[in-house]
Amino acid sequence: MKERRSPSELEALWKEKDLSAGRTVDAMVVIMRTRGCSWAATGGCTMCGYRRASVKEVSADDLGRQIDQALAAYEGEPFVKIYTSGSFLDDDEVPPAVRERIFGEFAACERILVESRPEFVTPERLATLPRTVTLALGLESSDPEVLKRSVNKGFTPEDSRRAGLAAKEAGLTVRTYLLLKPPFLTEGAAIADTVESALFADGFSDEISINPLNIQNGTLAERLWRRGELRTPWLWSLVEVLRTLSDRVGARLMSSPSGGGSQRGAHNCGKCDKAVLAAVERFSLTQDPEDLDVACGCAADWKRYIDAERLLGTPADLERGFDNELAIGKGDSS
Numbered sequence: 013m014k015e016r017r018s019p020s021e022l023e024a025l026w027k028e029k030d031l032s033a034g035r036t037v038d039a040m041v042v043i044m045r046t047r048g049c050s051w052a053a054t055g056g057c058t059m060c061g062y063r064r065a066s067v068k069e070v071s072a073d074d075l076g077r078q079i080d081q082a083l084a085a086y087e088g089e090p091f092v093k094i095y096t097s098g099s100f101l102d103d104d105e106v107p108p109a110v111r112e113r114i115f116g117e118f119a120a121c122e123r124i125l126v127e128s129r130p131e132f133v134t135p136e137r138l139a140t141l142p143r144t145v146t147l148a149l150g151l152e153s154s155d156p157e158v159l160k161r162s163v164n165k166g167f168t169p170e171d172s173r174r175a176g177l178a179a180k181e182a183g184l185t186v187r188t189y190l191l192l193k194p195p196f197l198t199e200g201a202a203i204a205d206t207v208e209s210a211l212f213a214d215g216f217s218d219e220i221s222i223n224p225l226n227i228q229n230g231t232l233a234e235r236l237w238r239r240g241e242l243r244t245p246w247l248w249s250l251v252e253v254l255r256t257l258s259d260r261v262g263a264r265l266m267s268s269p270s271g272g273g274s275q276r277g278a279h280n281c282g283k284c285d286k287a288v289l290a291a292v293e294r295f296s297l298t299q300d301p302e303d304l305d306v307a308c309g310c311a312a313d314w315k316r317y318i319d320a321e322r323l324l325g326t327p328a329d330l331e332r333g334f335d336n337e338l339a340i341g342k343g344d345s346s
């Protein structure tokens with residue numbers, strides 16, 4: 013069957029604000045379309061829908077044309093983030109010559125972010141990266157059991173730590189991603205897990221980015237969510253994690269929740285979601301916990317929810333009945 017999506021076109025490109033060298037700067041985000049994550053090809057992580065962002069055959073020429081598109085849109089932003097639907101340092105996904113061209117084209121950038129699974133973070137590959145690179149690592153959780161059973165990550169927290177330390181040793185900066193509320197964790201357990209994970213990641217990270225679970229198409233997380241067996245995290249849980257960590261880690265804390273405010277993403281009662289998301293965005297830039305001060309009556313519901321889950325011993329979505337398709341349909345828009 014003919015592949016519908018062109019292998020020579022970028023998956024997505026947009027501009028946003030981020031921090032570089034301690035100040036807010038313009039950033040260009042590029043999502044390259046590649047053959048995809050090697051781990052996803054064998055099943056992948058329970059929450060990851062990236063298989064849909066990859067195509068079967070992508071040649072070096074195709075990737076070259078994608079770079080041309082990125083360059084055509086580039087307006088001298090000091091920060092460029094280049095994501096693939098997998099690992100930038102996987103030679104099968106992004107051949108070394110393509111990486112070399114990217115770093116040459118963006119040589120004047122003050123900061124370039126790329127992401128990789130730890131097995132591709134070798135001394136040889138690190139030696140080919142300019143010092144302007146921030147290496148992003150998807151640690152998700154520092155609990156080996158959570159990583160194995162809830163995320164199916166296919167590597168251990170120690171693997172991430174080794175990769176992070178090696179990157180630091182090579183003079184790069186490290187951004188670590190954590191997953192708030194993987195499948196099978198209650199809200200309370202998820203908060204504790206992310207706090208612990210951030211303390212672990214702090215040993216090798218300059219930035220810790222907290223990604224609350226969002227429901228992507230075709231994933232195990234989506235199957236559980238459709239059956240009412242999980243609720244995406246409350247935004248209050250994210251606030252709680254950031255507040256708890258704000259004076260306990262040296263790394264900069266940040267979060268930009270995908271699908272925030274929808275049923276598929278981290279959400280509160282619906283009335284306060286925008287204000288809480290804005291507070292999280294402010295905090296991510298300032299690191300000032302006072303920026304997290306937002307009030308809504310649903311904070312009491314969130315506390316009751318955590319208590320009820322603890323008593324019932326289940327991560328099932330207590331807000332809706334198991335066959336309440338109406339509630340699911342409301343936010344079913346990814």
Ligand code: SF4
Pocket residue numbers: 049050051052056057060061062097098099129150165
């Ligand atoms: S989350 Fe990352 S490692 Fe896991 S399947 Fe998706 S792209 Fe691969």
Ligand SMILES: [Zn+2]
Pocket residue numbers: 280281282283284285308309310311
């Ligand atoms: Zn509310």
